Amino acid sequence: MDYLRRAIDQELDKWLPFAPAFAIDGPKGVGKTVTAARRADVEIYLDDPLQLEILESDPRLQSFAEGTVLLDEWQRLPYVWDAVRRHVDRGAPAGRFLLTGSATPHDSRGTHSGAGRILSVRMRPMALFERGVVETTVSFGAIIRGETPKIGGQTPFVLADYLHEIGASGFPGIRRMPDALRSAQLDTYIQRVIDRDLPELGFFSRRPETLRRWMAAYGAASSTTASYTKIMSATTDGDGEQPAKSTALAYRDHLAQIWLLDEVPGWQPLGNELGRLGQAPKHQLADPALALRLLNLDDRELLTSRGAPLIGPLFESLATLSIRVAAQSESARVGHLRTRNGDREVDLIVEGQEGQIVAVEVKLAATVGDEDVRHLLWLRRQLGDRIADLVIITTGEYAYRRRDGIVVVPLSLLGQ
Known part of the structure; x- marks a missing residue:
């Protein structure tokens, strides 16, 4: 099956000629191993008992032939990280080690961070532009760099297509499956997280069904800053019992440890020119398809009365995924902005390496009116030249630049 080039390939092209060791982190199923x-040149898979045993007999990693060595699921043998670091300290050549991991090992407290030796990046599920469903016409990377690219293009995508992509997921192996099998596979993915992945990290839930309900409540809070207390309240089971606060926090921490939560932090500028801003993160699962399945929905049911309230939040989740993947290629950080009193909000703030800001609003609508851009214009008045560009992502047909300078782009036309 043909390989679809991923955004992270650009980072690998850029850094492997210089970095002796490169680590790719992310949830299971995002394509780390294939990429x-x-x-x-040498592939070692630590989830293979035989290869794990061979590696345990060579803790200093001295028996490998020349070339690039892949150590897949390295967290199963945490001392591998330190062994790689020591090779780097001794002058390992560029591109010597590639490490992939789907969890931060629970016994890694004695493991060196690898800072300055091992370059680490996060790999997420496929952004919409990585899926090859539409030819993109607007480069988000060029927008971040302030290159004021020409904005244009027309897309055949309509709302139903976006809903299909939300349900199809960004996990490469799952999205290729027929619809019915895809739903079953996503359900299995979630169940495996509860039954196997978390226990392998040392976290055993006394009531697995309560953990699943907490995950469903978290999925229902996608693209919001709902408090963890509110999420916990929504986890109440039939007998009125809620998980203890400490238990709910353990759920959050351990799910983050396997990269399943991908929260957008509250953005804080260097100064206080915007006044007091909220710090609460915006909740996001690694893939919006997981939220659908946790709530026992598929993309067709999003158009029913039960699923309709989730359309906007999950479209924002899909847009956020795409923005984060594109921004990472530019070494840019992504946050969200909300004033303490809630009178000003901007869905995504992308801050480039030189401090330039691209503010992004996500609108489910196909058209954009003046009311939709008021927060973006407010932010431009506050930050002036720090604003590289202002963007509204829509479900519309055309990409263009408004007379006030704001870029309007359908999500399907937004590329890397």
């Missing part, structure tokens, strides 16, 4: 294996 890394295409560049490896």
Whole structure:
């Protein structure tokens, strides 16, 4: 099956000629192994008991032939990280080690961070532009760099297509499956997280069904800053019992440890020119398809009365995923902005390496009116030249620049 080039390939192209060791982190199923294996001369899979045993007999990693060595699921043998770091300290050549991991090992407290030796990046599920469903016409990277690219293009995508992509998921292996099998596979993915992935990290839930309900409540809070207390309240089971606060926090921490939560932090500028801003994160699962399945929905049911309230939040989740993947290629940070009193909000704030800001609003509508851009214009008045550009992502047909300078772009036309 043909390989779809991922945004992270650009980072690998850029850094592997210089970095002796490169780590790719992310949830299971996002394509880390396939992407890394295409560049490896030697492949070691630590989820294979035989290969794990061989590696345990060579803790200093001294028996490998020349070339790039892939150590897949390295967290199963945490001392591998330190062994790689020591090779780097001794002058390992560029591109010597590729490490992929789907969890931060629970016994890694004695493991060196690898800072300055091992370059780490996060790999997410496929952004919409990585899926090859529409030819993109607007480069978000060029927008971040302030290159004021020409804005134009027309898309055949309509709302139903976006809903299909939300349900199809960004997990490469799952999205290729027929619809019915895809839903079953996503359900299995979630169940495996509860039954196997978390226990492998040392977290055993006494009441697995309560954990699943908490995950569903979290999914229902996608693209919001709902308090964890509110999420916990929504976890109440039939007998009125809620998980303890400490238990709910353990759910959050351990799910983050396997990269399943991908919260957008509250953005804070260097000064206080915007006044007091909220710090609460915006809740996002790694993939909006997981939220659908946790709530026992598929993309067709989003158009029913039960699913309709989730259309806007999950479209924002899909847009957020795409923005984050594109922004990472530019070494840009992504946050969200909300004033303490809630009178000003901007869905996504992308801050480039030189401090330039691209503010992004996500609108489910196909058209954009003056009311939709008021927060963006307010932000431009506050920050002036720090604003590289202002963007509204829509479900519309055309990409263009408004007379006030704001870029309007359908999500399907937004590329890397």
